[in-house]
Amino acid sequence: MFPSRAGKVLLVAAVAGVAVAAPLSTVTLDYGTFTGLTDATNEIVYFRGVKFADAPVGALRWQAPVSPPTMHLGNVNATQYAAECIATTQTTTSSTTAEDCLFINVFIPIATTATSALPVLVYFHGGGFEGGTAAGAPPENIIQNSAKPLIFATVQYRLGQFGFLGGTPVANNGALNAGLLDQKAALVWIQRYISKFGGDPRRVTIWGESAGAGSTMFHLVGNDGANGNLFHQAMGDSPSLSFLPHYTDSFVEDLFTQFAGFAGCGSSGTGDAIMACLRAAPVNTIASAGSKILGNRTSSLYPLAPIADGKFIATRPVEAFKSGLFARVPVLFGSNTNEGAHWSAGLANPAANTSEANATETTVYNFITGQFSTFTRASFDKAIAELYPLADYNNSFSLQGQQMYGEMRYICSAVLIAGAAHDFGLPAYQYHWDNPTLSSDHGADLNAFFDGTRTFDADDQAIVNAMRGYFTSFVTDGTPVAANAITWPSAVDSNGSPRIFLHPGDLSLENVTEALSERCAFWHGLSGEIST
Structure with missing residues (x-):
């Protein structure tokens, strides 16, 4: 591993009397000095909880982040994770969560010096834009398994009602998509x-993964692709192509009205007065109001999410990728076989829960419209008649619904991004995780990266090792390469084929099938209807 080699180089140079830069354990910025945790066993220096913006509280609620911090922080012990952002499911803050949560964690190989100039991998966590934490992405398997040294950073951003409250009052007196603006900051x-x-x-x-991969997608299309050279490559595991209504659409305006009412500000008068009331409300009032939103949306999984704001997201992803309004950088995206499994089973509304014994095609339709409210019954009927006939799923409404949802939201998104990058002359790599032992469900591929020191059986370990090698080499060299694994070629067609197939005992290449291509074309052809 790099730290050991680099450490030896520094030691030899020191013995020989050659001047070398000292490895970093303390970093001084213009607003504070941060001392990290030096771990000789893992050969990593952990800079945790580095504040990158002012606390988004009071007058700064629903405003663009103020970064870098305006107050000098002095000497900061950066050895422990800072507070996490408040999840929408919370009714109050907790010992580990707070509004003051805009922190970045920076993990560097132990021999890194101020002149190392290492490539940087920045990770946005998933959680439906309503939950999750950067602490769920530890760095060891990334840094230790990279053939060449890299820096790994994880970012926290405002969630749910704190980061993605929409509506005209927010647009007129604040910032829409504040959580995405946190990431950009x-x-x-x-x-x-x-x-x-x-x-x-x-x-x-x-x-990123899931909403985190959706985040990387939004940064690709943000400002119609003018990313300001903030990043130079993008990766995504199961990119979430979610319902993206305009901030003035009734879906978003109704959410704002309902939220303001739950927070006790609904009768405050004008939009500006409501916003003033919301900014003055105690944090637990805001937390509780968001939780009540979820309690009243029993067919929806993540109603408080990014929206089309006409500024950062001026063009929705499907149109942006088709028309070339995205950042021209190399990409690596992929998905899992069973992306749509289990989502419906968690819905409180039995009329939208396809696991219910009395489920029907209408139940499947209700499940999908709970996530994409403008999806018409006519389009649904066409889909099940021509593309997802029940007989193909053992007459199981649950399996039929999960296939539709998994493809429209995740699988076809990876196909779209990789295909568009290819069509505009960019290196594009796509994968397909299929694993019956570690699971092929949404998020299962993260076993390869964030499952600590777990030891897998031989076939799974080979897949895990390959994933780690491919991803880290893409970061360091722009081409995914793994030891003792096949060559992963760049895409050669508009479907992002060939995909690398990651299955225990079968690491191979496959093309996106004609049937999947047809289904993806159907969903992307509905982008105007379902606001994607």
Whole structure:
């Protein structure tokens, strides 16, 4: 591993009397000095809980983040994770969550110096834009399994009603998609400060899973592709192509009205007065109001999510990728076989829960419209008649619904992004995780990266090792390469084929099938109807 080799180089140079830069354990920025945790066993220096913006509280609620922090922080012990952002399911803050949660974690190989100029991998966590935490993405398997040294950073951003409250009052007196703006502020922070940690701001790759991969997608299409050189490559595991209504659409305006009512501000008068009331409300009032939103949306999984704001997201993803309005950078995206499994079973409304014994085609339709409210029955009927006939799923409404949802939201999104990158002359890599032992459900591929020191059986370990090698080499060299694994070629067609097939005992290449291509074309052809 790099730290051991680099450490030896530094030691030899020191013995020989050659002047060398000292490895980093403390970093001084213009607003504070941060001392990390040096772990000789893992050969990593952990800079945890580095504040990158002012606390988004009071007057700064639903405003763009103020970054870098305006107050000098002095000497900061950066050895422990800071507070996590408040999840929408919470009714109050907790000992580990707070509004003041805009922190970045920077993990560097132990021998890194201020002049190392290492490539940087930035990770956005998943959680439906309503939950999750950066602490769920530890760095060991990334840094230790990279053939060449890299820096790994994880970012926290406002969630749910704190980060994605929409509606005209917010647009007129605040910032829409504040959570995405938090992420962008972290990328600007990296451009300004990562060299202090031994990183190269000219070699930044963004990455995420689920909503985190959706985030990388939104940064690709943000500002119609004018990313300001904030990143130079993008990766995504199961990119979430979610319902993206305009902030003035009734779906969003109704959510705002309902939220303001739950927070006790609904009768405050004008939109500005309501916003003033909301900003003055105690944090637990805001937390509780968001939780009540979920309690009243029993057919919806993640109603408080990114929206089309006409500014950062001026063009929705499907149109943006088809028309070339996205950042022209190399991409690596993929998905899992059973992306749509189990989602419906968690819905409280039995009329939208396809696991119910009395489920019907209408139940499947209700499940899908709970996530894409403008999806018409006519389009649904066409889909089940021509593309998803019940007989293909053992007459199981649950299996039929999960296949539709998994493809329209996740699987076809990876196909879209990789295919569009290819069509516009960019390197594009696509994968397909299929694993009956570790699971092929949504998020199962993260076993390869964030499952600690777990030891897998031989076939699974080979897949895990390959994933780690492919992903980290893409970050360091722009091409996914893994030891003792097949060559992963760049896409050669508009479906992003060939995909690398990650199955225990079968690491191979496959093309996106004609049937899947047809189904993806159907969903993407409905982008105007379902606001994707």
